Amino acid sequence: MKRGFLNTSKAKKQVDQPVLAQPDKNKTELTKLSHGVVPEAGFLPKGYQSPKIMIVETNPKNLDHSPDSYIFTTVPPMATGVNLVDAPGGWTECCISGHVKRVIYETPGFPRVPLSPPNGKSYRIGKADGKGLGMFATRPIRAGDLILDERPLLVCPNGLTIGSLLSLDILDTTALSDEQQRQIILHEWGKHIKIACDRMLPGNRKAFMELFNSHEHDGTGEIIGRIRTNGIQCNLKERPGAPLAYAAIYKDISRINHCCGPNAMWKWHINSFSLRIYATRDVGVGEEVTCAYCDTMAAAAERAASLAPYGIIPCKCSPSCSDEAKSKIADERRARFRSTPIVLKPPVAPPKAGKAKDGWAQPAIKLLQEMEEEGLEGTVPYAQTALQLFQVYSFLQDIEKALFYGYKMENMVKIENGEMPTAEVVKANNHYKSGGRWQTGLRVNVSFT
Numbered sequence: 001m002k003r004g005f006l007n008t009s010k011a012k013k014q015v016d017q018p019v020l021a022q023p024d025k026n027k028t029e030l031t032k033l034s035h036g037v038v039p040e041a042g043f044l045p046k047g048y049q050s051p052k053i054m055i056v057e058t059n060p061k062n063l064d065h066s067p068d069s070y071i072f073t074t075v076p077p078m079a080t081g082v083n084l085v086d087a088p089g090g091w092t093e094c095c096i097s098g099h100v101k102r103v104i105y106e107t108p109g110f111p112r113v114p115l116s117p118p119n120g121k122s123y124r125i126g127k128a129d130g131k132g133l134g135m136f137a138t139r140p141i142r143a144g145d146l147i148l149d150e151r152p153l154l155v156c157p158n159g160l161t162i163g164s165l166l167s168l169d170i171l172d173t174t175a176l177s178d179e180q181q182r183q184i185i186l187h188e189w190g191k192h193i194k195i196a197c198d199r200m201l202p203g204n205r206k207a208f209m210e211l212f213n214s215h216e217h218d219g220t221g222e223i224i225g226r227i228r229t230n231g232i233q234c235n236l237k238e239r240p241g242a243p244l245a246y247a248a249i250y251k252d253i254s255r256i257n258h259c260c261g262p263n264a265m266w267k268w269h270i271n272s273f274s275l276r277i278y279a280t281r282d283v284g285v286g287e288e289v290t291c292a293y294c295d296t297m298a299a300a301a302e303r304a305a306s307l308a309p310y311g312i313i314p315c316k317c318s319p320s321c322s323d324e325a326k327s328k329i330a331d332e333r334r335a336r337f338r339s340t341p342i343v344l345k346p347p348v349a350p351p352k353a354g355k356a357k358d359g360w361a362q363p364a365i366k367l368l369q370e371m372e373e374e375g376l377e378g379t380v381p382y383a384q385t386a387l388q389l390f391q392v393y394s395f396l397q398d399i400e401k402a403l404f405y406g407y408k409m410e411n412m413v414k415i416e417n418g419e420m421p422t423a424e425v426v427k428a429n430n431h432y433k434s435g436g437r438w439q440t441g442l443r444v445n446v447s448f449t
């Protein structure tokens, strides 16, 4: 079972995470919440009394909280009565630990205003066939372009542990099934997060409640149902050993639909407390902007299991998902992509007369084309393969082809680093040479000149 934070290479939602810490001390595994139709939906033990939540009002800028207590606060801090006109980028209602609050405030540059796309707004929210609403390009968007940078409406833990209830001595779980315990968790989780929702501006709360809820029959309440359906894992560094991660809900970003070969990806930035959406390939006018809710490199069956809690049953995003024969080919390809990079070795002797100089690079060229056919431009193996080809053609002193592959790689570097200005790839050689993660796939013994 995967837990913890993931880097952008997998761009997962990963909100519907395990939340039930078993009371049995020998059993440290966490169990996933149920979805679909759950017969025990809404179960609470007879005479069940909810623990009281203690609320103490403090200065929003106060960082002197116990690291493991949870705080309801706005990020960045806002005085009462401020409206959105006075606060560019808005603010987020948060339920976070004292530790995380300190991490946020101590981040260099916090709180900077979210970025504005250089050429203005490039999307609209509109009806998407069979998927409710979606995001659509209103003008051509180029690979690597920032589409939007948005602060969440809400950030909260992606669950609650049964341990936190046990510690209050209100619950004897020995007579309860796992599902019954999960129902209590859902009840308490919803009750806690309602406090943060009630603090939202009316317009934001309305936008939140208008989001789709795919958890109407499993005992999840209307607030948590929307978090489980639309939440995106928020890369906030929790204290070591903390059982829970964080989920974030956005007004516009949460409208972006899933695709297993998406044309956009997200990247969290803590200093602006916002999520940036970048195009991973060119997007045409009217085309839907999509991101991945699962690991795009995983096989179809694994992707299907990750997507079910979001109500995507089955995924019909492309023939690689809906057509059995094509899905088999796509699985075989992805297995190869995961084992990249291909080891390219420059020939020891110059090619014979009439033979192409770059014949030895063909396996990588083919691999990159296949990744593009599967829509996997936003992945690390894609960037690694593009880097290899950039280096191959630099080695062969074929500047045109070096730039062709260099630009493909540069989009990923821009997204990863956030604010690197677009620069000629060749001029940026030093940047690529020093980037450790981009070198991990390097197997070609070529030198930069």
Ligand SMILES: [Zn+2]
Residues within 6 Å of the ligand: 259, 260, 261, 315, 316, 317, 318, 321
């Ligand atoms: Zn799909």
